[in-house]
Amino acid sequence: xxxxxxxxxxxxxxxxxxxxxxxxxxxxxxxxxxxxxxxxxxxxxxxxxxxxxxxxxxxxxxxxxxxxxxxxxxxxxxxxxxxxxxxxxxxxxxxxxxxxxxxxxxxxxxxxxxxxxxxxxxxxxxxxxxxxxxxxxxxxxxxxxxxxxxxxxxxxxxxxxxxxxxxxxxxxxxxxxxxxxxxxxxxxxxxxxxxxxxxxxxxxxxxxxxxxxxxxxxxxxxxxxxxxxxxxxxxxxxxxxxxxxxxxxxxxxxxxxxxxxxxxxxxxxxxxxxxxxxxxxxxxxxxxxxxxxxxxxxxxxxxxxxxxxxxxxxxxxxxxxxxxxxxxxxxxxxxxxxxx
Numbered sequence: 001x002x003x004x005x006x007x008x009x010x011x012x013x014x015x016x017x018x019x020x021x022x023x024x025x026x027x028x029x030x031x032x033x034x035x036x037x038x039x040x041x042x043x044x045x046x047x048x049x050x051x052x053x054x055x056x057x058x059x060x061x062x063x064x065x066x067x068x069x070x071x072x073x074x075x076x077x078x079x080x081x082x083x084x085x086x087x088x089x090x091x092x093x094x095x096x097x098x099x100x101x102x103x104x105x106x107x108x109x110x111x112x113x114x115x116x117x118x119x120x121x122x123x124x125x126x127x128x129x130x131x132x133x134x135x136x137x138x139x140x141x142x143x144x145x146x147x148x149x150x151x152x153x154x155x156x157x158x159x160x161x162x163x164x165x166x167x168x169x170x171x172x173x174x175x176x177x178x179x180x181x182x183x184x185x186x187x188x189x190x191x192x193x194x195x196x197x198x199x200x201x202x203x204x205x206x207x208x209x210x211x212x213x214x215x216x217x218x219x220x221x222x223x224x225x226x227x228x229x230x231x232x233x234x235x236x237x238x239x240x241x242x243x244x245x246x247x248x249x250x251x252x253x254x255x256x257x258x259x260x261x262x263x264x265x266x267x268x269x270x271x272x273x274x275x276x277x278x279x280x281x282x283x284x285x286x287x288x289x290x291x292x293x294x295x296x297x298x299x300x301x302x303x304x305x306x307x308x309x310x311x312x313x314x315x316x317x318x319x320x321x322x323x324x325x326x327x328x329x330x331x332x333x334x335x336x337x338x339x340x
Contacts, residue, residue, distance in 0.1 A: 004037060004164055006059050015046040023047045023055055037164070120154040123147060159186035172222045176215060183321055191329045193221055194322070199262045200269075202254060209283035210273045213290055224268050225261065232264040239267045 005024045013022040024042045027033050033041035047055065126136045133151075137144045155178075162174045163186070175185045184190050197204070211217040240248055255263040292306075299309040330338040 004040060005042060007165065007167065009056050009059055012052065017046050020046040020048060021052045023052060120150060120157060123150045124154055168223060168227055171226060172219050175222055176219050184325060188329045191325050193218065193225060196221060196262055196265055199258055200266055203266060207269045207273055208287040209285065210276050212286055214287065220272065221265055224265060232260045235267055236260060236263050
């Protein structure tokens with residue numbers, strides 16, 4: 001089963017012919033493909049809606065059966081509980097996750113590692129056991145700098161794999177997990193999302209009362225940042241036509257001269273807030289209380305009050321890190337150093 005073809009077909013892309021949709025079929029180079037994605041070749045045809053539904057149902061069945069086959073036939077090195085890595089054993093002891101979830105995570109990880117070069121796989125395997133970069137370097141007989149460089153290269157390989165084959169949810173969660181672990185996202189998406197959040201700052205307060213956490217809000221924005229960008233202009237136009245005079249003036253004052261992604265995210269957040277209101281969900285201050293509880297817990301552990309922790313440690317650290325990411329972002333996309 002070609003996962004890329006499955007996920008492309010799942011998007012149900014419109015064809016040039018009205019009422020038709022694109023269907024991607026994997027093929028060999030000698031089959032005269034009309035589309036290439038990297039080394040992969042595809043024949044793309046236009047089909048009617050009923051044909052698309054029939055073909056995609058076959059794709060779905062094959063995809064699910066392939067995934068099930070992989071889970072049942074791939075060798076599971078961590079099949080028994082006493083063979084789990086130290087980190088997995090601790091998660092099992094703490095009962096954070098069921099044992100079968102740990103096993104399935106390992107199967108998916110094995111499949112993913114199979115797409116990486118041998119040396120990258122070896123480094124990731126050593127690091128996944130809870131070793132530091134220094135310990136991994138000593139075990140593999142290389143320098144710590146080599147480990148650090150190889151990990152970044154492996155991360156990029158993982159990013160490429162997830163973005164080519166993952167579903168919407170898989171891609172968004174991959175980016176969020178990377179952010180929670182390293183304070184950055186693949187392809188500098190953290191810098192771009194931060195830009196959107198900054199531009200929405202004056203309107204964020206009402207939205208936060210309808211999201212459970214900062215993570216949920218960011219993942220919601222990420223979802224619409226990645227997908228359906230071709231619909232942004234249409235959504236903005238429809239909103240301005242149907243909005244009240246007050247709402248339309250607010251939009252034009254605050255977002256009229258902003259990039260379309262900022263205005264589109266604002267409109268989507270407005271619609272999501274109204275959707276949650278219609279379903280009788282209740283707004284709450286959970287968003288803030290959870291953040292404050294975490295900050296209070298960390299401050300207590302460091303034996304300082306909340307204000308001291310925020311002003312002396314947290315804010316300076318965040319500012320230093322975000323400035324570093326901004327300089328890296330500017331360098332990558334312009335080839336120049338960010339002016340001071």
